Amino acid sequence: MWLAVLVISLALLFAFSNGFHDAANVVSTMIMTRAVSPRRALLIAAACELIAPLFLGGAVAKTIGEDIIRFPAYDPAWIPTSAAFLVAALVGAVLWNLITWFFGFPSSSSHALIGGMIGAGLIAFGPDKIVWRGFLYVAVSLVISPLLGLIFGALFLRMTLYLFRNATPRANAFFNKMQIPSSIALAISHGSNDVQKSIGLIAMAFILLGFSSGFQAPLWVIAGCGAATALGTASGGWKIIKTMGSKIYRLRSVHAFCAQTSSAVVIFGAALVGGPVSTTHVVSSSIMGVGAGQRISAVRWGVAKNIIRAWVITIPASAVMAGLSFYFIQKIFSYVQ
Numbered sequence: 001m002w003l004a005v006l007v008i009s010l011a012l013l014f015a016f017s018n019g020f021h022d023a024a025n026v027v028s029t030m031i032m033t034r035a036v037s038p039r040r041a042l043l044i045a046a047a048c049e050l051i052a053p054l055f056l057g058g059a060v061a062k063t064i065g066e067d068i069i070r071f072p073a074y075d076p077a078w079i080p081t082s083a084a085f086l087v088a089a090l091v092g093a094v095l096w097n098l099i100t101w102f103f104g105f106p107s108s109s110s111h112a113l114i115g116g117m118i119g120a121g122l123i124a125f126g127p128d129k130i131v132w133r134g135f136l137y138v139a140v141s142l143v144i145s146p147l148l149g150l151i152f153g154a155l156f157l158r159m160t161l162y163l164f165r166n167a168t169p170r171a172n173a174f175f176n177k178m179q180i181p182s183s184i185a186l187a188i189s190h191g192s193n194d195v196q197k198s199i200g201l202i203a204m205a206f207i208l209l210g211f212s213s214g215f216q217a218p219l220w221v222i223a224g225c226g227a228a229t230a231l232g233t234a235s236g237g238w239k240i241i242k243t244m245g246s247k248i249y250r251l252r253s254v255h256a257f258c259a260q261t262s263s264a265v266v267i268f269g270a271a272l273v274g275g276p277v278s279t280t281h282v283v284s285s286s287i288m289g290v291g292a293g294q295r296i297s298a299v300r301w302g303v304a305k306n307i308i309r310a311w312v313i314t315i316p317a318s319a320v321m322a323g324l325s326f327y328f329i330q331k332i333f334s335y336v337q
Contacts, residue, residue: 003083003333007205008221010090012228015198017097018109019049019232025263025283026187026233029256035179042234044180045187050230052191053199053222059274060193064200065207065215067134068114069121082208084330085124086201091329092116092322096314108278111314113197114138119319123326141275145266146285152262153289160258161294175253182260187233189267190279191226197276198225251287255294259286 026048027041036044069085093116097109114135121130164171199217202225206212251259263279263286270277291299 003079004205004209004211007083007086007090007209008202008224010087010094011198011201011205012224014090014094014097014109014113014201015195015225015228016232016235017094017101018194018198019046019229020235021097021101021109021232021280025279026183026190028283029251029259029287030179030183033176033179033251033253033256035176035253035256041183044184045190046230046234048184048187049191049195049233050226052188053195053226054219060196060271060276061200061203061217062215063134063138063274063276064113064117064197065204067131068117068138069125070129070131076210079209080333081124081330083205084326084333085120086205086208087329088120088124088322088326089113089116090201091325092119092318092320095321096318100314108142108280108314109194110197110276110278110280111142112318113201114142114276115315115318116322118315119322120326122319123323124330138276141270141277142281145270145275145277146281148266149263149282149285150289150292152266153259153286154293155289156262157255157258157290157293160254164254172253175257178257179253179260182257182264185264186260186267186283189264189271191229192271193267193277194279195225195229196271198228251290255287255290258293259283259290262286262289 026045027038030036030041031038035041090113093109093112096112096115118130118135199222202221203212203215203217207215263283266282266286267277267279288299
């Protein structure tokens, strides 16, 4: 029981870190264009993060819980190893989230979690227990989604500029107002995808620790993960908000609206098919796409390169952290047991 409590607590901590780390993705454009106040933007996003997982499916949770690691059949003798795997995977992901948040890098919480699971899984169960086909599906989702964000962002901006080609300056006020529903859609899409990852880990823990015979998440788990993410979102990640909202491209209201809308479309689509995509990647690439759709030279590609570097090293870095953590955690658990 105490191992289950520990794993659930860490999963909720990951959900919280996901919230304040990825809050920037949801609210940065809205805040930097002054469409709404920072406090109101964060409260809107937090409310959506809380509501979304309660009503929008569990395809992503199932992908995380069943399609990455092939676990041995439940055996009490495996409990220390299984618990150490779960804790190490979460420790690797949370540590990387905290490091990148501290330096203001908008890296991917999804990448960090996948890296943590792979690193801890390789040490705990061996390479033959990694579902490489499932990992490939996740990897493809993580690679394709930012490309779609880039393309959709550019196309959506060009289409919007064409439709409003004869608009007066008052169109800025219109797009400021339109950022509220587009940000709500983005926050709900984030909640429908990212919150499911913590839910999937807890459901997996119930099976590995002998509390459940099948993959399922009680309502209190879904609500708890949603609440933890909402709390993290309400806390805000101001360093990342500044990077996302102003350092990639100087956003105006129309650009923010197009970036939010194209991001929401990509993330919603991924959630429907169980693709655990990175909100950070999608929003960042959508902002790049919007900027390139306006004028390629206006995008600060140097900043974009630094973000891409953070993307590339996230999985191996979190995997190494989780793998190293596993050795120490397993010894502690074995001793306690």
